[in-house]
Amino acid sequence: MIGWIDTLLQGLLLGGLYALFAVGLSLMFGVMRLVNIAHGDFIVLAAFLAIGIALGVPAGPALLLAMVLPVMVVAGYGLQRGVLNRTLGKDILPPLLVTFGLSIIIQNVLLEVFSADSRGLSAGGLETQSLRIAGDLAIGWLPLITLLAALGLTFALEWLFGHTTLGRAFRATSDDPQAAELQGIDHRRVYALATAIAFAVVTVAGVFLALRTTVSPSDGPGYLLYAFEAVILGGLGSFWGTFAGALVLGVAQGIGFRLDPGWGILVGHLVFLAVLLVRPQGLFPRTRD
């Protein structure tokens, strides 16, 4: 019994990391209906930016995050204003093609600069420390902090969207960009702000990823898949739904790993497919869409 409780806990903690992967994707899709194929690669890019800085500057994770965050936020804003806004329209293909191209470019640039070697960040010993709950049951501090960071970011985004003028502008633009323009909202600027915020989340995800495991330049598409599955599992239109979807995915993988070490990822995909078949709108959709 204790083994299954441990599996459940470890699955939830893994889901915390997946939630960090997914909420940025959920944000961009929610506001712009833009599926960013390069989302996972941007997570890896943020991780490698932190790793690159750590190679030259002796800095802890918090300082690394503080250094990478503004770079990624400005990059996100600029990318949306300069490139992605031009791809948005009635045809959904241009943004898919452009972000697919970006994915390939990012992977190859990272390969050139960092080689194909897997690399990670040091958490200063935190990665091996754990919190004992009862008996043999313990959870790692780093996964716990990751889950709490995901919880905090999800709460912050829900609050931003639900209680601020910018959040209202995000939702209005998502509903009807032309009617939003008639309220004085420059929808292209709003899109750029949404991507900037999504890239802030991506940065947090990238740094936590590099702290928890090693990353290599070609890992991005895999993380995109987890993020995509979490968003669809949770249901579109709600960050809490995405968060819940990520936890479901983490637990499903955890159970799979417990049944057989080779089945973890597969069971996650199977649960995703099962939910898609039985409840295509996701587990916790928001009715506004």
Place this chain on the structure above:
Amino acid sequence: MSALLATRGLTAFYGDFQALFGIDFEIHAGEAVAIIGANGAGKSTFLKTVTGLLAAPPDRIVFDGRAIGGMSAAAIVRQGIAMVPEGRRLFPSLSAEENLLIGGYTKRKGPWSLARVYELFPALKEVRALPGNALSGGQQQMVAIGRALLANPRLLICDEISLGLSPLVVTALYGTLPAMMREGLTVIVVEQDVGIAQRTTDRLYCFQEGRVSLQGRSSELARAAISAAYFGSGVAA
């Protein structure tokens, strides 16, 4: 006195299709002007060009002494033009109150506040927490008008606010026009109901096939002349 809004020889196109053919239009501060015309006459196209939703030559539209042709719709709202669009176009993911508040996004200074809009439309206070698309047609139109007022515009443009509403509701909505104008608003209404247009406005333009077919003081235009201009046998007065 110079016009608050003036268009000179305004043309508009949808691709290769020309929808407006040299529209000369003006409205002075404090006036209420109606634009009438049959479906396809060019009324909505005219509003789209004025509000920046459709491209216009830069110097053909002048608002408050400034050429606004070619500006984005968002920039034109900042200049002081707000529109109540045809079909209301409320945001379904926003509550009624949030729909109102989004109207004040530009933070233009003026007499209109949320409290002032609730004074004008007390019925909205009861339903403020409901999603925009859960309101009745009349309530939705009140929200659309209140949303435009919260932009604190100098010029309010209403596109077919009576569409799909009962006569009682339409009368109530038009009954709020004097209160709005007392706050210094200038108003353009596009209206299919000629009777309402004549009763509630100072001047009237009739559009026909992308041209002005008749214009004059609303109270002085004979119904026969309006009918002729509306249905196609009129000439610009």
